[in-house]
Amino acid sequence: MPKVLVSDKLSPRAVEIFQARGIEVDVKTGLKPDELKAIIGAYDGLAIRSATKVTQEILDAATNLKVVGRAGIGVDNVDVPYASQKGVVVMNTPFGNAITTAEHAIAMMFALAREIPQANASTHAGKWEKSKFMGVELTGKTLGIIGCGNIGSIVATRGLGLRMKVIAFDPFLTPERAVDLGVEKVELNDLIARADFVSLHTPLTDKTRGILNADAIARMKKGARIINCARGGLIDEAALKAALESGHIAGAALDVFEQEPAKDNPLFGMDTVVCTPHLGASTSEAQENVALQVAEQISDFLLTGAVTNALNMPSVTAEEAPRLRPFMKLCDQLGSFAGQITETGLKSVRIEYQGAVADLNTRPLTATVLRGLLSPLLESVNMVSAPLAARDRGIEVLETKTETCRDYHSLIKLEVTTERQTRSVEGTLFGDALPRIVDINGIGVEAELGANMLYLINEDKPGFIGSLGTTIGNAGVNIASFHLGRADTEAGGQAICLVQVDGPVPDEALAAVSALPHVVQAKALSF
Ligand SMILES: NC(=O)C1=CN([C@@H]2O[C@H](COP(=O)(O)OP(=O)(O)OC[C@H]3O[C@@H](n4cnc5c(N)ncnc54)[C@H](O)[C@@H]3O)[C@@H](O)[C@H]2O)C=CC1
Numbered sequence: 001m002p003k004v005l006v007s008d009k010l011s012p013r014a015v016e017i018f019q020a021r022g023i024e025v026d027v028k029t030g031l032k033p034d035e036l037k038a039i040i041g042a043y044d045g046l047a048i049r050s051a052t053k054v055t056q057e058i059l060d061a062a063t064n065l066k067v068v069g070r071a072g073i074g075v076d077n078v079d080v081p082y083a084s085q086k087g088v089v090v091m092n093t094p095f096g097n098a099i100t101t102a103e104h105a106i107a108m109m110f111a112l113a114r115e116i117p118q119a120n121a122s123t124h125a126g127k128w129e130k131s132k133f134m135g136v137e138l139t140g141k142t143l144g145i146i147g148c149g150n151i152g153s154i155v156a157t158r159g160l161g162l163r164m165k166v167i168a169f170d171p172f173l174t175p176e177r178a179v180d181l182g183v184e185k186v187e188l189n190d191l192i193a194r195a196d197f198v199s200l201h202t203p204l205t206d207k208t209r210g211i212l213n214a215d216a217i218a219r220m221k222k223g224a225r226i227i228n229c230a231r232g233g234l235i236d237e238a239a240l241k242a243a244l245e246s247g248h249i250a251g252a253a254l255d256v257f258e259q260e261p262a263k264d265n266p267l268f269g270m271d272t273v274v275c276t277p278h279l280g281a282s283t284s285e286a287q288e289n290v291a292l293q294v295a296e297q298i299s300d301f302l303l304t305g306a307v308t309n310a311l312n313m314p315s316v317t318a319e320e321a322p323r324l325r326p327f328m329k330l331c332d333q334l335g336s337f338a339g340q341i342t343e344t345g346l347k348s349v350r351i352e353y354q355g356a357v358a359d360l361n362t363r364p365l366t367a368t369v370l371r372g373l374l375s376p377l378l379e380s381v382n383m384v385s386a387p388l389a390a391r392d393r394g395i396e397v398l399e400t401k402t403e404t405c406r407d408y409h410s411l412i413k414l415e416v417t418t419e420r421q422t423r424s425v426e427g428t429l430f431g432d433a434l435p436r437i438v439d440i441n442g443i444g445v446e447a448e449l450g451a452n453m454l455y456l457i458n459e460d461k462p463g464f465i466g467s468l469g470t471t472i473g474n475a476g477v478n479i480a481s482f483h484l485g486r487a488d489t490e491a492g493g494q495a496i497c498l499v500q501v502d503g504p505v506p507d508e509a510l511a512a513v514s515a516l517p518h519v520v521q522a523k524a525l526s527f
Pocket residue numbers: 072073074075094097098101146147148149150151152169170171172173201202203204205207208229230231255256278279280281282377378379380381
C-alpha cells in the first residue's frame with residue numbers, strides 16, 4: 001500500500017480522500033528540515049503547502065518518493081529541476097485558490113485606502129482618533145495590475161466592479177483578452193506612472209525579481225499605494241521603506257516577503273505598512289479546493305499512474321508513454337526554445353507534424369510544445385494547463401499533420417507569431433530517440449540542445465566566429481559544441497550560431513557578445 005506524508009496544514013478532507021482510496025497517510029506538520037529528512041525515505045508521496053521546503057537534501061533522502069503534490073499554485077518551495085532529475089513528479093493545483101487570493105488583494109487595497117488595521121488597533125486601545133484616519137476613495141482611481149493571469153484578471157474584474165480604472169501590464173496579455181476583461185493593456189513604465197494603486201500578480205522569475213525596484217518606485221505617482229499578494233522579491237523592500245519614509249509612497253500592503261517566515265523585516269512597525277503572514281490562499285473554501293484536488297491527484301498517480309497538473313511530467317496513458325516520450329522531449333525543446341526567444345505577446349502558434357509522428361496521439365505533444373513555450377512566462381504552466389492558458393490568452397493554436405516528410409522519418413515544425421513577427425524552429429529525432437534542431441527561421445542547422453546555450457543571429461562575415469570564440473573564452477565560458485547555419489549559399493547574409501556552453505552564460509559575457517560587430521541578436525538559453 002503506498003504511503004503519503006502530509007507535512008503542511010491541509011484541510012482534513014485530504015486525509016479522508018487518501019484513506020478512502022486505500023492509501024496509508026501520516027500527518028506531521030511543523031517538521032524541521034532534519035526531521036523531515038530523517039523520515040521522508042518511508043514515503044511514496046508528499047503533500048505540502050508553502051511551509052515545507054523540498055530541497056535537494058530532502059529529495060536525496062527521499063529514496064521512495066514518487067510524487068510531491070503542492071496544494072496551491074507557487075512551487076518555489078520545491079526544487080523542481082532536481083525533483084525531475086530524481087524522477088519525482090511535482091504537481092500543483094493551479095486554480096483552486098485564485099479567487100481567494102484575488103479577494104485578499106482587494107481586501108488589502110481597502111485596508112490601505114482606509115487604514116483599517118491602524119484604525120482598528122487605535123480604537124481597541126481606547127484612543128478614538130477620529131481625525132487621524134483620513135482615507136481615500138477607490139472609485140475613479142487607477143488600479144495598475146502587474147501580471148494579468150489567473151489571479152490578476154480576477155483582481156481586474158473586482159477593481160472594475162469598484163468603478164476603478166484598471167490598467168494592466170503583462171507581456172502575455174493579448175489586446176483581445178484585455179478588451180474582454182475591460183482593462184487597458186499598457187507598458188510597465190506607463191502603468192507605474194499612472195496607477196494610484198499597483199497590485200502585483202506575477203510569479204517570481206529572473207524577469208520579475210525587483211520589478212518594483214528603487215527606480216520603478218521613484219517613477220510612481222506621489223502618494224501611490226502598493227499591494228503584493230504574489231511573491232516576496234518582486235519589490236525591493238529597502239527601496240520601498242525609503243519611499244514610505246520620504247512620503248513618496250503613501251502605503252504598502254504586503255502578504256509576502258523576501259524572507260519567509262518573516263519574523264523580522266525592515267518594513268515591520270511602519271504605520272504606513274499593512275502586513276499579513278502569507279494569507280492570500282487562506283480561506284476554508286480555497287483550502288478545501290486545493291486539499292481535495294491534491295489528494296485526488298496524488299492518489300490517482302500512485303494507484304493508477306495517471307498524471308494531472310504535473311509541472312515536470314506530461315500526462316499520458318501507460319501504453320502511449322514509451323512511443324511518445326522521445327517526441328515529448330523534442331517538443332519541450334522546440335517550445336522552450338521559441339518561448340525563450342519570444343519577447344512580445346503571442347498571437348498564434350502552428351505545429352506541423354510530418355511523417356511517422358503524424359500517426360501518433362499528438363495532443364500531448366502539442367500540450368508539451370505549449371508548456372515549453374509558455375513556461376518562461378507563467379508560474380505554474382503544465383501539460384494540462386498550457387492549452388487552457390493559451391486559449392485564455394487568445395493565442396490561436398493550430399495543429400497540422402502530413403504523412404509525408406521530405407528529408408526525415410519524422411519532423412516537427414513550430415511556428416510562432418507574435419505582435420511583431422513570425423519565427424519558426426524545426427526538429428527531428430536521430431536514431432528514434434535523440435532530439436535535434438534542424439532548422440531555425442528557415443536556416444538549416446543541426447544542433448543538439450544542452451543545458452546551457454548561447455543563441456546568436458549574426459551577419460555572415462569573415463572573422464566573426466573567431467571573435468565570438470575569443471570573447472566567450474575571455475569571459476571564462478567554455479564551449480562544449482558549436483553549431484552554425486546560414487541563410488544563403490553565398491557569404492554575407494544572415495547566419496545563426498547555437499553554442500553549447502559548460503554552465504550558465506554570465507550577464508557580462510552575454511553583453512560582450514551582444515556588443516560584437518555583426519551580432520543582430522544574442523540570447524542565453526537554458527534547457
Ligand atoms: N499570496 C498567496 O497566498 C498566493 C500567491 N500566489 C502567487 O500569485 C502569483 C500569480 O499566480 P497566478 O495568477 O495563478 O499565476 P498565472 O501564471 O496565472 O499568472 C501570472 C501572470 O504573470 C504574467 N507575467 C509573467 N512574467 C511577467 C512579467 N515579467 N511582467 C508582467 N507579467 C508577467 C504572466 O504572463 C501571467 O499572465 C504567483 O506567484 C503565485 O504563486 C498564488 C496563490 C496564493
